[in-house]
């Protein structure tokens with residue numbers, strides 16, 4: 022049976038980066054993906070420009086579907102909208118992940134596609150991974166295994182309890198022939214009537230194509246999205262739905278434990294998602310990079326204890342821990358506001374403050390701005406600052 026220093030399960034944003042960094046650090050690395058190619062999971066594909074900086078790639082037409090310059094955030098009654106700044110991209114995510122996976126292979130990682138991990142077991146200080154490639158069983162051993170296998174992670178199910186793991190349903194239509202007002206803007210619609218405890222997004226991919234989706238707590242996503250589309254005939258009157266896909270988005274913040282002897286979880290598997298926005302590409306990429314580096318160091322030094330692998334957790338949390346937990350608080354308070362209150366908030370805050378709140382930066386600043394509306398300010402302040 023072959024033995025690898027590092028085995029990475031899943032070729033999503035976290036996995037392709039983990040495999041690249043581990044291989045680049047001279048660890049014998051295996052990347053296992055159950056699909057025939059990366060990027061089959063549904064995604065709205067929106068990222069800010071600094072995501073590509075962290076992914077260490079330049080924006081190229083091969084994987085950039087559309088360039089974005091800000092977003093319109095609509096109040097529940099749509100009477101007001103906030104113009105939010107920020108440069109970014111709508112990716113062709115399968116092409117993007119392909120480029121990153123190829124880079125991992127060029128650095129020396131062995132990639133196995135159409136290979137589903139079926140079982141994982143500890144054996145003699147190593148991890149045995151049993152998988153099937155097109156129905157054919159095989160096994161490998163690894164000194165460190167990194168579970169980048171998303172919300173349904175097999176590594177998490179076997180070895181990590183994930184007590185605080187909460188996921189909402191996100192449903193998305195890939196649409197053509199849309200007529201959105203400005204294809205360089207993302208559109209975000211909030212409101213409990215439209216999308217209870219969530220939001221609707223319209224992410225233009227250019228030339229009339231758009232990812233149009235909804236993330237909500239509980240059932241009814243399709244009915245709500247169809248209603249939204251019906252209510253916007255100007256944009257969607259002549260549009261067609263080419264594909265409908267749904268997947269869970271973890272919104273409960275980082276799970277309590279995601280590092281153990283010989284094992285780490287990364288990305289969605291570890292709840293490393295910005296809870297209010299549901300964005301997980303950036304966090305997943307960064308977590309994967311760090312996990313790949315630390316896994317290689319530990320495997321090559323012969324010390325794969327949880328204590329040693331925990332450097333990954335420390336490094337990731339220094340960068341993203343406060344943003345994830347601040348955004349979780351913002352999500353909690355957002356859920357407690359009524360639609361009329363959200364209408365007022367949208368009118369009072371500047372675009373950048375909303376972005377910062379959603380992304381978990383400095384909620385105190387946004388609260389300061391609400392001082393123009395004292396009663397609401399007290400409610401926001403209480404919810405954001407006391408948690």
Ligand SMILES: Cc1cc2nc3c(=O)[nH]c(=O)nc-3n(C[C@H](O)[C@H](O)[C@H](O)COP(=O)(O)OP(=O)(O)OC[C@H]3O[C@@H](n4cnc5c(N)ncnc54)[C@H](O)[C@@H]3O)c2cc1C
Nearest residue numbers: 031033034035055065066067138170171288289300301302
């Ligand atoms: C509808 C929707 C829209 C979204 N929009 C955005 C957005 O616009 N911007 C953003 O930043 N984030 C968005 N997200 C979140 C983002 O898609 C995820 O956070 C991100 O993809 C997580 O990356 P990951 O590598 O952790 O896991 P994933 O991308 O889920 O990748 C996991 C991989 O593991 C593979 N796998 C799973 N189990 C096994 C197994 N047993 N054996 C082998 N392989 C396995 C899967 O096939 C998959 O390729 C969205 C999510 C959804 C559902």
